[in-house]
Amino acid sequence: MHIASIRCGVAAAVLVYCALGCSPPKQGPAAKLPTPNAQGEYSPDWPDLGRDADRFITFELGDSYETCRRVSPKFPFDSAHTRAQDRAQLRAFAACMNDPTMTNRTILLVGRADDRGPTGYNRELGMKRAQRIEQLLIDNGLSASRIQVKSAGESGAEGQSPASSYGYDRRVDVIVTGGAHAPGVQPS
Numbered sequence: 001m002h003i004a005s006i007r008c009g010v011a012a013a014v015l016v017y018c019a020l021g022c023s024p025p026k027q028g029p030a031a032k033l034p035t036p037n038a039q040g041e042y043s044p045d046w047p048d049l050g051r052d053a054d055r056f057i058t059f060e061l062g063d064s065y066e067t068c069r070r071v072s073p074k075f076p077f078d079s080a081h082t083r084a085q086d087r088a089q090l091r092a093f094a095a096c097m098n099d100p101t102m103t104n105r106t107i108l109l110v111g112r113a114d115d116r117g118p119t120g121y122n123r124e125l126g127m128k129r130a131q132r133i134e135q136l137l138i139d140n141g142l143s144a145s146r147i148q149v150k151s152a153g154e155s156g157a158e159g160q161s162p163a164s165s166y167g168y169d170r171r172v173d174v175i176v177t178g179g180a181h182a183p184g185v186q187p188s
Helices: 002-019 084-097 119-139
Strands: 106-112 147-153 172-177
Touching: 084 119, 106 119, 119 147, 119 172
Parallel strands: 106 147
Antiparallel strands: 106 172
């Protein structure tokens, strides 16, 4: 009965509005999607990035994710300074790794760099990045004895390929060893 009276009230308001000779508000133009390809798929049109610009796509898995979330901290060009969002993810990762079900796991940190500097410099920069992440994990309660650090430098860099960016190469791979590390797979 209550819903019926609301409907009557809305109908009466529309009739009064129309009786006053007012026209309904105009709607803006409908959003236009780009034309899909022959398979019905859309291809994103990314703006050109400036020198040393980053492009990252991130997503959150939510509280129901049962194993330690995969983290891969990114870095600005020629830097070992972490971003705020990476520090927050590393805090959560350290807490998860200290869960009793994960204490038998170890962590391998592999520092990486893009390929635009000299090889020796990139190897050193990759190591500084990995050591920075190691220190953040230790600061957040993870035992140093569970962490191994190394640098891959520019090895495997993909920044010059059209499907990637130099920002992808400036990272530390955080690898959990001693068990499964995939979404939906329970630690054994």
